Amino acid sequence: MEVEDDHRRKELLVLVVIVVLASLSLVSLLVAFSYYCYISNKVSKRLKIRKRVDLEDEGSFANVEKNSTEKGLQVFTFKQLYSATGGCSKSNVIGHGSFGCVYRGVLNDGRKVAIKLMDQAGKQGEEEFKVEVDVLSRLHSPYLLALLGYCSDNNHKVLVYEFMVNGGLQEHLYPVRRSNSVSVKLDWETRLRVSLEAAKGLEYLHDHVSPPVIHRDFKSSNVLLDKDLHAKVADFGLAKIGSDKAGGHVSTRVLGTQGYVAPEYALTGHLTTKSDVYSYGVVLLELLTGRVPVDIKRAPGEASLVSWALPRLTDREGVMHIMDPALEGQYSMKDVVQVAAIAAMCVQPEADYRPLMVDVVQSLVPLVRSYRTTSKIGSSSSSSASKSPTAHDKASSRD
Numbered sequence: 600m601e602v603e604d605d606h607r608r609k610e611l612l613v614l615v616v617i618v619v620l621a622s623l624s625l626v627s628l629l630v631a632f633s634y635y636c637y638i639s640n641k642v643s644k645r646l647k648i649r650k651r652v653d654l655e656d657e658g659s660f661a662n663v664e665k666n667s668t669e670k671g672l673q674v675f676t677f678k679q680l681y682s683a684t685g686g687c688s689k690s691n692v693i694g695h696g697s698f699g700c701v702y703r704g705v706l707n708d709g710r711k712v713a714i715k716l717m718d719q720a721g722k723q724g725e726e727e728f729k730v731e732v733d734v735l736s737r738l739h740s741p742y743l744l745a746l747l748g749y750c751s752d753n754n755h756k757v758l759v760y761e762f763m764v765n766g767g768l769q770e771h772l773y774p775v776r777r778s779n780s781v782s783v784k785l786d787w788e789t790r791l792r793v794s795l796e797a798a799k800g801l802e803y804l805h806d807h808v809s810p811p812v813i814h815r816d817f818k819s820s821n822v823l824l825d826k827d828l829h830a831k832v833a834d835f836g837l838a839k840i841g842s843d844k845a846g847g848h849v850s851t852r853v854l855g856t857q858g859y860v861a862p863e864y865a866l867t868g869h870l871t872t873k874s875d876v877y878s879y880g881v882v883l884l885e886l887l888t889g890r891v892p893v894d895i896k897r898a899p900g901e902a903s904l905v906s907w908a909l910p911r912l913t914d915r916e917g918v919m920h921i922m923d924p925a926l927e928g929q930y931s932m933k934d935v936v937q938v939a940a941i942a943a944m945c946v947q948p949e950a951d952y953r954p955l956m957v958d959v960v961q962s963l964v965p966l967v968r969s970y971r972t973t974s975k976i977g978s979s980s981s982s983s984a985s986k987s988p989t990a991h992d993k994a995s996s997r998d
């Protein structure tokens with residue numbers, strides 16, 4: 600009997616052990632299964648987010664590419680542009696402005712380009728980059744510098760332009776600090792033609808584009824010269840789009856370059872196309888006098904080009920007095936007096952008294968044409984020391 604009891608107790612114990620073990624393995628199985636569910640849920644969520652980001656990235660990249668292709672701009676990788684500049688080599692630096700360094704570069708297809716690399720990430724730089732791409736992708740004129748493409752990744756903002764062999768106009772009018780370019784002596788005919796081509800660039804922005812565009816940073820360093828010394832207007836990073844000529848814009852932050860900013864814009868922030876006309880007048884004065892707009896090293900009363908020149912622009916003797924000595928008197932006095940009168944009107948302190956760019960162009964066209972005719976007659980009688988026929992012919996074809 601006792602043996603039987605003992606046997607039953609043993610059987611019960613074994614059963615209990617089996618049940619406990621079975622429950623334990625069931626519980627651990629359940630725990631393992633829920634942990635598996637938890638982990639796989641987390642992983643799939645992460646994958647979903649990554650996929651969405653990838654899709655967004657693909658979408659935005661596709662958009663940029665699509666837009667840029669539509670706009671005729673090429674999207675470059677930084678690697679492509681880095682190699683085009685010989686690794687941003689110092690020997691390829693052709694200038695430096697507020698946006699960053701400008702390099703000479705050669706693209707894979709052999710095209711020579713100017714590559715402008717933003718050197719400091721900042722709100723102003725990013726904004727200028729955006730406006731430059733936006734404006735230049737929509738506007739095309741033989742008198743505006745062409746933007747060929749850009750690179751815009753997380754770390755780099757780079758603009759790729761057509762290369763203008765003779766660089767900025769200012770480099771040829773007066774010695775420029777830190778410039779490693781060779782300056783060319785600009786004769787009167789070239790100066791006349793440059794003033795007409797630059798005027799046509801602004802006329803295009805103000806009158807041929809709807810809504811009009813105000814350049815806001817027109818100056819001699821933003822007038823670039825090609826191999827034949829033909830001019831194109833550059834740098835639209837500060838441009839204001841969609842302003843109507845009458846109303847204009849009122850901004851609290853005045854942008855532009857000292858010496859070129861119209862007085863009403865500097866004082867009140869009131870920006871119109873007439874602000875560009877003022878800046879154009881200053882460049883015209885630089886072409887006439889060969890002087891910098893602001894030079895504090897000059898004698899008292901001569902530091903500001905506009906204040907010094909304006910009272911002298913309206914009489915013959917005064918004009919003679921301000922002319923660039925580098926021209927060595929080789930100009931027609933009649934033309935000079937007319938150009939001086941245009942400059943005087945452009946730099947009027949009162950915006951309403953300034954002409955429209957279309958008027959400036961109309962006044963300059965006959966001067967350039969008549970100069971060409973006279974110099975042709977001159978060269979046929981072999982008495983004129985003028986420019987090469989190539990430059991001449993090209994000028995005619997662009998009018």
Ligand SMILES: Nc1ncnc2c1ncn2[C@@H]1O[C@H](COP(=O)(O)OP(=O)(O)OP(=O)(O)O)[C@@H](O)[C@H]1O
Pocket residue numbers: 693694695696697698699700701713715744760761762763764765766767770816820821823833834856
């Ligand atoms: N497309 C180009 N081809 C040849 N040279 C260029 C070109 N773009 C710019 N440069 C050269 O680089 C110089 C610097 O140009 P950048 O526009 O960066 O500055 P800036 O106009 O002198 O001054 P800011 O930045 O104040 O406008 C120019 O003066 C010119 O000599």
Ligand SMILES: [Mg+2]
Pocket residue numbers: 696820821833834
């Ligand atoms: Mg510039």
